[in-house]
Amino acid sequence: MLKLQNVDVFYGKVQALSDVCINVEQGQIVALVGSNGAGKSTTLKTISGLLKPSRGSVEYKGQHIAGLAPDMIVKLGIGHCPEERHVWPQMTVWENLMMGAYSRNDKDGIERDLQTNYEIFPKLLARKTQKAGSLSGGEQQMLAIGRTLMIRPDLVMFDEPSLGLSPLFVEHTAQIIRDINKNGRTILLVEQNAQMALKMAHKAYVLESGRIVLEGTGEELLFNPYVKKAYLGI
Amino acid sequence: MNTFKRFSPLLLILVILLTPTVIKDNYTFHLLIMVAIYVVMTQGLNLIFGYTGFLSFGQQAYLAIGAYVSAMLALRLGLSFWVTWPLAILATVLVGLFIGFVTLRLRGAYFVIVTIGFAEVVRLLPMNIDALGGPPGLRGLPTPNIHIGNLININFEGTKIPYFYLAWAMALFAIFIVNRLVNSRQGRAFLAIRENDSLAQAVGINIFKYSIFSFTVSVALAGAAGAFFGHYVTHISPEISAFHWTLSMILMVVVGGQGTIWGPVIGSFIFTLLPEWLRAAEQLRLPIYGVLLILAVLFMPNGVLPWLRKIWHQFTEKTRKAPPEAGSSPTHQASS
Amino acid sequence: MLEIILQYIVDGLMVGTTYALVAMGLTMIFGMMDIINFAHGELYMIGAVLAYYLTSTLKLNFFLSLAVVVLLTFAFGAFLERILMRRIRNAPHAMTAAVTIGLSMFLANFVYFVMGPVPQSIKAPFPLKAIFLGPIMLTQSRIFAAGVTIFTIIATNYIIKHTKLGRAIRATIQDHMAASLAGVNTHKIYSFGFAYGTALAALAGVLLGAMFVVTPFMGESMLGKAWIVVIVGGLGNIPGAIFAAVIIGVTESLTAGLWNSSWANMVSFIIVIIVLLIKPQGLFGKATK
Ligand SMILES: Nc1ncnc2c1ncn2[C@@H]1O[C@H](COP(=O)(O)OP(=O)(O)OP(=O)(O)O)[C@@H](O)[C@H]1O
Ligand SMILES: [Mg+2]
Numbered sequence: 004m005l006k007l008q009n010v011d012v013f014y015g016k017v018q019a020l021s022d023v024c025i026n027v028e029q030g031q032i033v034a035l036v037g038s039n040g041a042g043k044s045t046t047l048k049t050i051s052g053l054l055k056p057s058r059g060s061v062e063y064k065g066q067h068i069a070g071l072a073p074d075m076i077v078k079l080g081i082g083h084c085p086e087e088r089h090v091w092p093q094m095t096v097w098e099n100l101m102m103g104a105y106s107r108n109d110k111d112g113i114e115r116d117l118q119t120n121y122e123i124f125p126k127l128l129a130r131k132t133q134k135a136g137s138l139s140g141g142e143q144q145m146l147a148i149g150r151t152l153m154i155r156p157d158l159v160m161f162d163e164p165s166l167g168l169s170p171l172f173v174e175h176t177a178q179i180i181r182d183i184n185k186n187g188r189t190i191l192l193v194e195q196n197a198q199m200a201l202k203m204a205h206k207a208y209v210l211e212s213g214r215i216v217l218e219g220t221g222e223e224l225l226f227n228p229y230v231k232k233a234y235l236g237i
Numbered sequence: 238m239n240t241f242k243r244f245s246p247l248l249l250i251l252v253i254l255l256t257p258t259v260i261k262d263n264y265t266f267h268l269l270i271m272v273a274i275y276v277v278m279t280q281g282l283n284l285i286f287g288y289t290g291f292l293s294f295g296q297q298a299y300l301a302i303g304a305y306v307s308a309m310l311a312l313r314l315g316l317s318f319w320v321t322w323p324l325a326i327l328a329t330v331l332v333g334l335f336i337g338f339v340t341l342r343l344r345g346a347y348f349v350i351v352t353i354g355f356a357e358v359v360r361l362l363p364m365n366i367d368a369l370g371g372p373p374g375l376r377g378l379p380t381p382n383i384h385i386g387n388l389i390n391i392n393f394e395g396t397k398i399p400y401f402y403l404a405w406a407m408a409l410f411a412i413f414i415v416n417r418l419v420n421s422r423q424g425r426a427f428l429a430i431r432e433n434d435s436l437a438q439a440v441g442i443n444i445f446k447y448s449i450f451s452f453t454v455s456v457a458l459a460g461a462a463g464a465f466f467g468h469y470v471t472h473i474s475p476e477i478s479a480f481h482w483t484l485s486m487i488l489m490v491v492v493g494g495q496g497t498i499w500g501p502v503i504g505s506f507i508f509t510l511l512p513e514w515l516r517a518a519e520q521l522r523l524p525i526y527g528v529l530l531i532l533a534v535l536f537m538p539n540g541v542l543p544w545l546r547k548i549w550h551q552f553t554e555k556t557r558k559a560p561p562e563a564g565s566s567p568t569h570q571a572s573s
Numbered sequence: 574m575l576e577i578i579l580q581y582i583v584d585g586l587m588v589g590t591t592y593a594l595v596a597m598g599l600t601m602i603f604g605m606m607d608i609i610n611f612a613h614g615e616l617y618m619i620g621a622v623l624a625y626y627l628t629s630t631l632k633l634n635f636f637l638s639l640a641v642v643v644l645l646t647f648a649f650g651a652f653l654e655r656i657l658m659r660r661i662r663n664a665p666h667a668m669t670a671a672v673t674i675g676l677s678m679f680l681a682n683f684v685y686f687v688m689g690p691v692p693q694s695i696k697a698p699f700p701l702k703a704i705f706l707g708p709i710m711l712t713q714s715r716i717f718a719a720g721v722t723i724f725t726i727i728a729t730n731y732i733i734k735h736t737k738l739g740r741a742i743r744a745t746i747q748d749h750m751a752a753s754l755a756g757v758n759t760h761k762i763y764s765f766g767f768a769y770g771t772a773l774a775a776l777a778g779v780l781l782g783a784m785f786v787v788t789p790f791m792g793e794s795m796l797g798k799a800w801i802v803v804i805v806g807g808l809g810n811i812p813g814a815i816f817a818a819v820i821i822g823v824t825e826s827l828t829a830g831l832w833n834s835s836w837a838n839m840v841s842f843i844i845v846i847i848v849l850l851i852k853p854q855g856l857f858g859k860a861t862k
Contacts, residue, residue, distance in 0.1 A: 094740070
């Protein structure tokens with residue numbers, strides 16, 4: 004479904020990704036783990052068009068998308084739920100969710116997805132008219148996820164959805180991501196919380212200093228001695 | 238190169254000293270004097286704008302304050318230029334300190350509008366206050382003649398050469414001070430403020446203090462130039478508080494190269510001499526300047542200076558390589 | 574005496590609301606692109622000059638001219654955004670200031686070159702006969718200007734608050750990366766914002782130009798007023814800008830009427846200083862961005 008081949012990305016003169024190859028199959032949950040500054044967010048930003056690779060190709064459903072503008076990529080069905088939530092603080096919860104449906108025109112479908120979101124996140128319904136900036140961190144994370152789902156994406160990319168959440172909330176978020184996947188969406192999950200990510204992943208990649216150093220099924224990596232030592236702290 | 242750098246100020250002084258042996262006509266001297274006055278003003282603007290990053294676009298106010306304070310002291314109290322000049326600079330410093338205290342806590346748009354608004358108020362004062370001469374301004378400002386007993390007797394009337402030397406002494410002094418400042422601890426603080434306010438704060442730079450300092454020096458230079466200008470043309474009017482003075486300074490600083498010492502100097506030359514060459518297109522001069530300013534920012538964001546440097550480098554490289562040793566291998570590639 | 578003062582206040586109200594149009598565009602452009610637009614006064618001037626040529630040279634009807642000016646300047650704004658503003662968006666203020674100052678110099682002096690130094694007036698079909706509301710005198714041109722202004726402000730507010738486009742604009746202002754990820758073509762939004770701000774300023778130019786005179790340099794003093802309005806009202810705050818515009822208009826009118834018109838700017842400036850000393854974020858501004 005999504006295929007990155009030999010991707011290089013630079014910030015000015017600083018190379019952030021080198022020769023990255025990632026393959027995401029339809030219906031899977033694919034995890035991308037790595038420590039701070041490894042290049043995880045950079046990878047997602049490259050897929051969603053916020054950054055342009057200087058080399059390599061990004062292929063989505065057989066179409067080359069590297070270099071396309073982010074709004075075009077959204078229209079192709081890729082949703083990117085960015086790191087640190089990035090909700091619009093001065094807009095209401097409802098407005099934030101509706102912005103997710105910005106490039107859609109199916110009124111009924113939008114309304115249905117809105118209701119589905121309210122079912123998954125009852126808190127959002129209760130705070131519908133409240134400014135997003137006044138929500139708690141966890142609630143903002145739900146809003147960010149909800150907004151991305153409003154795109155009705157086939158591929159959803161989450162960038163550290165568990166960051167700054169209490170353990171209880173982390174489990175809850177993990178469950179939600181599994182549910183989203185069960186509903187037929189493919190997922191690319193970036194996490195520092197390797198434990199959580201690897202447990203649910205069908206396939207996983209380990210990124211270090213902009214390079215893929217390991218790949219395998221979630222289970223394989225979970226029991227890989229190197230991963231255990233470096234990322235799971237066992 | 239190093240020896241060149243060390244001796245370039247001396248070279249410059251020599252060039253200035255020898256200029257009167259080459260140039261004879263008064264009009265050229267007048268232009269060169271104006272260049273020097275602009276050098277002082279643009280060094281000031283460059284310090285606050287180019288080095289510290291504040292859009293101080295009301296500089297004409299300090300020009301006017303310097304000019305009017307000096308003129309009033311000279312005309313009403315009969316003081317010599319050599320007394321009124323420092324007092325005028327002092328006055329601009331005091332006003333600058335006050336305005337700095339009010340505005341420099343605020344950033345960006347607020348600072349711009351308050352400095353421009355203040356300049357607007359300053360512009361209204363001489364126009365509407367009769368004691369300041371009203372719209373016609375003040376006439377008959379004394380020239381900076383120097384009489385010390387019978388020993389030294391420098392007369393500024395008739396010839397422009399003493400003005401030329403004095404103006405360029407002032408200009409060199411301005412360059413010297415700004416150069417010293419930006420290469421000191423303060424200078425690094427200025428740059429830090431320009432590059433990133435919050436970061437500068439985080440590394441413990443007292444932004445407010447340094448900003449005030451930079452602003453005060455900047456307006457002092459404007460005041461010095463304004464007062465000098467008044468005693469040079471011996472007549473000032475509210476026109477000296479018009480925005481076009483600052484506009485010229487912005488052009489000179491940006492096109493010449495903001496945040497560099499010599500950029501504004503080159504800019505001062507360009508925009509004092511260019512009108513002479515653009516005579517034919519006089520009507521379109523200002524629209525052309527507008528386009529020039531835009532193009533300069535977009536395509537030479539560091540001004541013409543780096544570009545000139547590059548040409549100079551290519552030139553010196555070439556001349557250095559020019560006399561090839563006989564029989565030297567043609568495949569030889571010099572790396573710089 | 575009271576009647577005269579009342580008259581000044583009403584005059585100030587009518588002129589002041591049009592300042593809000595200019596100020597709204599200015600604060601919108603600043604909020605969206607972080608550009609301090611020194612050429613905004615010239616966009617206002619261009620509206621007036623275009624209306625002058627349309628009504629006098631092309632003999633177009635005033636109301637039709639107004640519509641044509643709004644459309645033309647909207648397109649002109651989009652064009653400027655495309656060739657210039659896009660390159661300096663989010664650049665350091667020193668850079669954006671220099672570019673917009675260059676643009677302002679170019680526009681004002683080029684129009685001066687074309688139009689010459691003689692102040693012109695826009696032929697408006699309003700009878701000079703005044704309407705009396707008790708002791709207060711109103712002219713039709715002022716009533717029309719105030720009416721159009723209020724309508725435009727309400728319409729703008731509606732667009733921003735209650736439409737999909739308005740949501741996209743606010744989203745782009747608050748977090749442009751998130752807006753991109755939601756499928757917003759932010760380039761288009763910036764283009765629209767700059768074009769809209771240009772058209773608002775030009776509209777004010779037509780309305781005020783029809784009351785006073787048209788000169789190539791009329792933008793300079795308007796820019797100052799618009800900034801004062803923006804700062805008193807709070808940067809990026811549209812309702813604040815409207816209140817501040819009215820306050821500044823009335824203050825000016827009272828100062829000019831009771832004292833001397835050349836001190837009007839001074840009084841406005843003193844208001845700015847007082848506001849900044851007491852409430853640096855503007856009378857209606859909140860502490861947050
Ligand atoms: N805007 C930028 N400009 C320059 N360098 C950047 C920029 N953003 C990221 N980098 C650099 O690129 C590298 C990869 O950053 P990235 O944000 O992708 O890391 P990450 O794996 O997401 O880390 P984290 O877990 O901390 O979010 C880092 O070295 C970072 O310093
Ligand atoms: Mg990251």
